[in-house]
Amino acid sequence: MRIMLDTNILLSALVFGSAKMAYLLEKVAEEYTTVLSSCIIKEEN
Numbered sequence: 001m002r003i004m005l006d007t008n009i010l011l012s013a014l015v016f017g018s019a020k021m022a023y024l025l026e027k028v029a030e031e032y033t034t035v036l037s038s039c040i041i042k043e044e045n
Contacts, residue, residue, distance in 0.1 A: 003028055004035045 005028075013021045028034060 001032050002035045003032045007040055
């Protein structure tokens, strides 16, 4: 199974750094294939 993470999820994990978010991202990374769209990768401010 593949899971796509959007910018809001990634930024929330980095900025707020909650234990629950860290746990969620760790589990996703261990059990699933993480997919990022080219739009997210190319996103600029």
